[in-house]
Amino acid sequence: xxxxxxxxxxxxxxxxxxxxxxxxxxxxxTNTIASGLMFFLTAVSVSVLFIILAYIFINGISTLFPVxxxxxxxxxxxxxxxxxxxxxxxxGGGVAQAILGTIEILIVAGIIAVPLGVGAAIxxxxxxxxxxxxxxxxxxxxxxxxxxxxxGLFVLAAFIGNLALIKIFPHFAGLAGSFxxxxxxxxxxxxxxxxxxxxxxxxxxxxxxxxxxxxxRVILQIVLPTVAGGITTGIxxxxxxxAGETAPVLLTILGQQFISTDLLQPxxxxxxxxxxxxxxxxxxxxxxxxxxxxxxxIVIALFSIAVRYVTGRNRYDA
Amino acid sequence: MTLSAVPKVATHEAHATxxxxxxxxxxxxxxxxxxxxLAVGDVTxxxxxxxxxxxxxxxxxxxxxxxxxxxxxHEVIRNxxxxxxxxxxxxxxxxxxxxxxRLRRRIGMVFQKPxxxxxxxxxxxxxxxxxxxxxxxxxxxxxxxxENSLRQAALWDEVKDKLKQSGASLSGGQQxxxxxxxALAVEPEVLLLDEPCSALDPxxxxxxxxxxxxxxxxxxxxxxTHNMQQAARxxxxxxxxxxxxxxxxxxxEYSQTSEIFTRPKDKRTEDYISGRxx
Numbered sequence: 404x405x406x407x408x409x410x411x412x413x414x415x416x417x418x419x420x421x422x423x424x425x426x427x428x429x430x431x432x433t434n435t436i437a438s439g440l441m442f443f444l445t446a447v448s449v450s451v452l453f454i455i456l457a458y459i460f461i462n463g464i465s466t467l468f469p470v471x472x473x474x475x476x477x478x479x480x481x482x483x484x485x486x487x488x489x490x491x492x493x494x495g496g497g498v499a500q501a502i503l504g505t506i507e508i509l510i511v512a513g514i515i516a517v518p519l520g521v522g523a524a525i526x527x528x529x530x531x532x533x534x535x536x537x538x539x540x541x542x543x544x545x546x547x548x549x550x551x552x553x554x555g556l557f558v559l560a561a562f563i564g565n566l567a568l569i570k571i572f573p574h575f576a577g578l579a580g581s582f583x584x585x586x587x588x589x590x591x592x593x594x595x596x597x598x599x600x601x602x603x604x605x606x607x608x609x610x611x612x613x614x615x616x617x618x619x620r621v622i623l624q625i626v627l628p629t630v631a632g633g634i635t636t637g638i639x640x641x642x643x644x645x646a647g648e649t650a651p652v653l654l655t656i657l658g659q660q661f662i663s664t665d666l667l668q669p670x671x672x673x674x675x676x677x678x679x680x681x682x683x684x685x686x687x688x689x690x691x692x693x694x695x696x697x698x699x700x701i702v703i704a705l706f707s708i709a710v711r712y713v714t715g716r717n718r719y720d721a
Numbered sequence: 722m723t724l725s726a727v728p729k730v731a732t733h734e735a736h737a738t739x740x741x742x743x744x745x746x747x748x749x750x751x752x753x754x755x756x757x758x759l760a761v762g763d764v765t766x767x768x769x770x771x772x773x774x775x776x777x778x779x780x781x782x783x784x785x786x787x788x789x790x791x792x793x794x795h796e797v798i799r800n801x802x803x804x805x806x807x808x809x810x811x812x813x814x815x816x817x818x819x820x821x822x823r824l825r826r827r828i829g830m831v832f833q834k835p836x837x838x839x840x841x842x843x844x845x846x847x848x849x850x851x852x853x854x855x856x857x858x859x860x861x862x863x864x865x866x867x868e869n870s871l872r873q874a875a876l877w878d879e880v881k882d883k884l885k886q887s888g889a890s891l892s893g894g895q896q897x898x899x900x901x902x903x904a905l906a907v908e909p910e911v912l913l914l915d916e917p918c919s920a921l922d923p924x925x926x927x928x929x930x931x932x933x934x935x936x937x938x939x940x941x942x943x944x945x946t947h948n949m950q951q952a953a954r955x956x957x958x959x960x961x962x963x964x965x966x967x968x969x970x971x972x973x974e975y976s977q978t979s980e981i982f983t984r985p986k987d988k989r990t991e992d993y994i995s996g997r998x999x
Binding site: 532604606607608609610611612613614615616617620621624625628629631 | 792794797799822823824825826827829830832834836837838839840849850853854900903904907
């Protein structure tokens with residue numbers, strides 16, 4: 404054994420080290436280029452958002468904070484008054500009826516869409532099995548992917564006016580808008596809540612069941628509280644999405660120049676007001692469209708921030 | 722499913738009126754399936770009251786599946802089912818009119834990984850099984866139940882000043898004892914422990930083992946363990962399971978722990994306990 408061959412053949416170590424150094428330098432260069440490219444692509448995608456936001460703010464800020472006699476003022480009328488026509492032909496007031504309308508329609512839609520969506524999510528995640536769940540999931544995906552104009556048209560054709568399939572509303576009405584937004588919201592809530600429920604470890608459900616709790620109590624009192632934050636996220640996201648939907652409300656609630664809180668009458672909503680101001684061609688209404696956009700964007704941003712805040716504190720949330 | 726040949730003796734209501742005692746659990750020809758694949762085949766075994774019975778065997782031998790069949794937790798898994806009889810004090814828990822929810826209050830379970838309810842305080846964790854059962858709970862002294870259960874689980878002194886804190890704030894070993902206290906609060910007759918110490922360090926393990934020696938005076942304890950030393954240390958009887966060539970878990974040998982570890986009758990048991998495989 405004394406003259407045994409070395410297991411590793413003797414190699415030129417210096418050459419090996421120098422070759423490895425070259426390879427290392429090349430790897431570093433590739434890495435730098437690749438990560439630089441990824442950063443650039445990310446920056447491009449994100450910058451679009453910032454460009455849009457900046458553009459909205461530049462155009463909207465002068466309406467919300469007009470400079471009167473050299474002083475910066477706050478245009479409270481924009482928030483608390485409906486559109487007004489002044490004697491000199493200019494327009495005053497703002498979007499109060501649209502803000503009220505959006506809030507009212509969203510609340511009604513939410514009251515119905517949240518239990519529907521959460522209920523569907525609970526069924527899909529906790530009870531359903533096999534083929535049925537796959538079919539239902541596919542249906543929900545289709546529903547979520549439905550163009551929102553189709554939703555608006557459907558509610559219009561099915562429920563509004565004398566030619567409707569089931570005549571619920573004689574004319575455009577706020578409640579019809581809620582109907583349309585329910586169709587928009589339910590698949591979003593169902594999908595996001597189902598995903599969140601699937602994150603709850605089975606060990607928690609088993610702990611409850613092994614204590615002799617009925618399954619429904621395990622779901623209601625163990626599973627749901629554990630992901631309360633995540634469920635709130637799903638609901639908030641669906642509300643933010645619904646708040647910005649234009650076509651479904653335009654085709655169902657028509658729009659309204661005056662403050663009206665009657666859900667059976669035509670109502671206004673922020674996206675409708677923006678759409679109408681932006682398309683009238685009247686020069687002094689364009690800034691109001693920008694200001695309305697700014698309000699809408701801020702509202703949706705607040706929703707998202709609230710979502711972040713809520714989810715930041717929970718363990719099993721997405 | 723095999724119908725019970727044993728007449729139903731006591732309803733749950735009748736049971737609730739007399740003093741809780743440790744129960745005898747008899748398993749007759751039990752087979753457990755996941756979908757169409759047989760995981761545990763034809764096990765017949767009797768667990769005696771006021772004894773710790775250890776279930777040992779290598780990974781995949783079906784010991785966890787078997788123990789989960791004893792309180793019908795096996796069927797909670799999708800497509801899983803069991804056939805055969807498990808007789809708890811004369812009642813077949815697999816008879817068609819047996820209610821698994823009620824049964825699980827009589828046969829408690831502690832899992833491998835401590836799983837306290839993360840949204841609940843220590844106090845609420847202990848009474849969760851009582852509070853979240855159907856029925857009214859007027860006049861129940863939860864404070865006394867919590868103290869009693871935590872004392873039984875040897876956790877009271879460590880947590881009595883922080884009962885309002887989250888159960889998740891405790892250490893792993895404390896969490897596991899909290900889970901034991903939670904199971905005891907429901908006043909079960911049998912306590913199933915599925916590798917209760919495998920996620921714990923040696924000191925926490927020792928505490929749980931000491932605890933089991935106290936609990937055995939009041940309960941029937943059945944413990945799955947991966948650890949042969951643990952089985953030898955704490956159990957009175959030991960069952961050795963092994964998967965056959967078709968990967969179906971079978972009961973190989975069941976007798977006094979001292980017998981199993983000193984004079985195993987089966988060659989496979991001897992090979993396993995002497996460390997030749999597993």
